[in-house]
Amino acid sequence: MRKWIAVSLVAGSAIAAGAAPERSLASGSSSGTVRQEGQDDSFQLALATSLRPVARPGTLQGIAVEQAAAEVGFDGWLSGFKTRATTQGISTSVLESAFQGVNYDPEVIRRDRNQSEFTKTIWDYLDSAASDSRVKNGKAALRDQQARLDQIEAKFGVEKEIVVAIWGLESSYGTFRGKMDVVRSLATLAYDGRRGEFFEGQLVAALKILQAGDVAARKMTGSWAGAMGHTQFIPTSYLDYAVDFTGDGKRDIWSDNPADALASTAAYLKQFGWVKGQPWGVEVTLPKGFDYTLADREIEKSPSDWAALGIKGLDGHEVKDHGPASILLPAGSEGAAFMIFRNFAVLERYNTADAYVIGVGHLADRIRGGASIQGSWPRGDRALTLSEREEMQERLTSAGFDTDGIDGKIGPKTIGAVRAYQVENGLTPDGYASLHLLQRLR
Numbered sequence: 001m002r003k004w005i006a007v008s009l010v011a012g013s014a015i016a017a018g019a020a021p022e023r024s025l026a027s028g029s030s031s032g033t034v035r036q037e038g039q040d041d042s043f044q045l046a047l048a049t050s051l052r053p054v055a056r057p058g059t060l061q062g063i064a065v066e067q068a069a070a071e072v073g074f075d076g077w078l079s080g081f082k083t084r085a086t087t088q089g090i091s092t093s094v095l096e097s098a099f100q101g102v103n104y105d106p107e108v109i110r111r112d113r114n115q116s117e118f119t120k121t122i123w124d125y126l127d128s129a130a131s132d133s134r135v136k137n138g139k140a141a142l143r144d145q146q147a148r149l150d151q152i153e154a155k156f157g158v159e160k161e162i163v164v165a166i167w168g169l170e171s172s173y174g175t176f177r178g179k180m181d182v183v184r185s186l187a188t189l190a191y192d193g194r195r196g197e198f199f200e201g202q203l204v205a206a207l208k209i210l211q212a213g214d215v216a217a218r219k220m221t222g223s224w225a226g227a228m229g230h231t232q233f234i235p236t237s238y239l240d241y242a243v244d245f246t247g248d249g250k251r252d253i254w255s256d257n258p259a260d261a262l263a264s265t266a267a268y269l270k271q272f273g274w275v276k277g278q279p280w281g282v283e284v285t286l287p288k289g290f291d292y293t294l295a296d297r298e299i300e301k302s303p304s305d306w307a308a309l310g311i312k313g314l315d316g317h318e319v320k321d322h323g324p325a326s327i328l329l330p331a332g333s334e335g336a337a338f339m340i341f342r343n344f345a346v347l348e349r350y351n352t353a354d355a356y357v358i359g360v361g362h363l364a365d366r367i368r369g370g371a372s373i374q375g376s377w378p379r380g381d382r383a384l385t386l387s388e389r390e391e392m393q394e395r396l397t398s399a400g401f402d403t404d405g406i407d408g409k410i411g412p413k414t415i416g417a418v419r420a421y422q423v424e425n426g427l428t429p430d431g432y433a434s435l436h437l438l439q440r441l442r
Contacts, residue, residue, distance in 0.1 A: 005407060019070045059386055074188075081190070087383075089210060091233045106185075108180070109188060111225075111329060112192070123335075123379060129360075134172075137168065137173055138173065140365040144367055145258065148262075149262065152266050157278065159364070162280075165305050167173075170232040171231065173442055179221050180221060180224050182222045185224045185226050200227070202226050203237070205234075205236045205239050208239060214250045219254060220332060224433065231253070231262070238251070238264075242267075243260065243267045251264065268350070273342070273346050275323075278323060278342065279322060280343045281358070281361055282362070283336060284313055284326075284339045286310070286337050287309070287314075293423070294327060295326075295327040295328065295363065295431070296327075296431075297328070299327075303339065303399075327339060331377055333430040336373050336375025336377065347361065386408045393406045393407070396418065401417035401418075401420050402417060427439075
């Protein structure tokens with residue numbers, strides 16, 4: 001579950017790594033790009049005093065030295081980890097089985113350090129997430145699993161189309177579940193240290209899964225970041241939310257039978273408050289002269305109150321009252337507009353990115369027979385790179401519009417800073433962090 005590990009989506013307008021394409025797996029975690037700071041004069045000292053790798057960035061020699069140091073230091077780190085794992089209840093036999101033949105995997109680190117640089121605009125992402133082929137395959141998957149999905153929906157109260165849509169985005173309906181050794185990947189990431197505490201916790205959770213007997217060590221496979229199975233659970237989410245739907249005594253999310261994985265996804269959404277019958281969101285039209293400062297997740301109104309302000313469904317009528325709602329403009333004033341409900345926030349527990357949530361919701365709507373998004377997108381724009389997002393934050397902060405840090409992530413604080421800048425400069429205050437805005441800040 002990607003509350004935990006997230007395919008990183010950047011800015012409401014860009015995605016890093018993206019949804020699994022129809023013929024390839026996309027999975028991974030997100031917390032920005034690693035920027036190693038080792039200066040030349042301290043590089044050898046750092047190498048000598050740390051078990052974890054320190055690279056001189058940007059050189060092949062630095063990469064080779066880093067990898068060699070990592071391979072040497074990994075064994076020492078692993079010895080210490082096994083001691084820590086034992087104190088958390090992991091048996092010696094499980095440790096021996098889990099780490100048999102396991103070594104440092106430089107490919108995992110390469111993916112972790114590079115993945116946040118690759119971005120898509122939200123419209124490019126949605127073109128893939130709800131492509132005709134993915135919709136067609138989703139309808140076929142729903143038909144194939146109809147009886148099982150009906151049972152899951154009846155038990156957990158989560159619409160089958162939503163479950164299928166998550167399945168489609170996470171693993172292309174089980175086609176690409178990931179083949180990397182989860183223990184090896186998590187051990188490498190825990191040792192590397194950038195998010196060592198998080199990944200060590202995931203590694204201990206993976207060992208608890210092995211100890212429970214749900215899967216054999218070498219059959220515990222998944223993405224390079226440790227996301228597993230048809231709907232890409234990380235180990236802690238598995239321990240907390242996975243269910244044995246087939247009744248065979250195991251919570252098996254890895255096998256060709258997707259029953260446990262699909263039921264576990266529904267159980268997860270139910271746990272976080274999914275309301276059956278409530279949409280994730282509805283595409284709407286905005287009136288002329290709309291006050292764009294109202295397009296804020298913190299501002300909720302009933303659909304009738306929004307209708308009084310001129311916001312209607314695509315059919316020209318007031319949106320049905322599904323409860324409090326906010327207006328979301330993922331690509332600013334020049335893109336499609338949505339009225340989003342509380343189930344949007346539930347889907348965010350799976351992945352916090354707006355683009356992912358819209359992708360799941362829209363794919364589910366299309367699988368159900370709904371239409372494509374009707375609003376236009378600013379397709380002449382491109383996504384900002386990580387360095388450009390950081391530059392925008394730096395320039396906004398320098399101009400007196402605090403983004404609460406420089407991390408390249410366009411979250412609520414940065415959106416608020418963008419909107420404040422737009423208001424002060426007479427621009428449409430939609431909070432959209434665009435290339436045009438960056439150019440103006442320059």
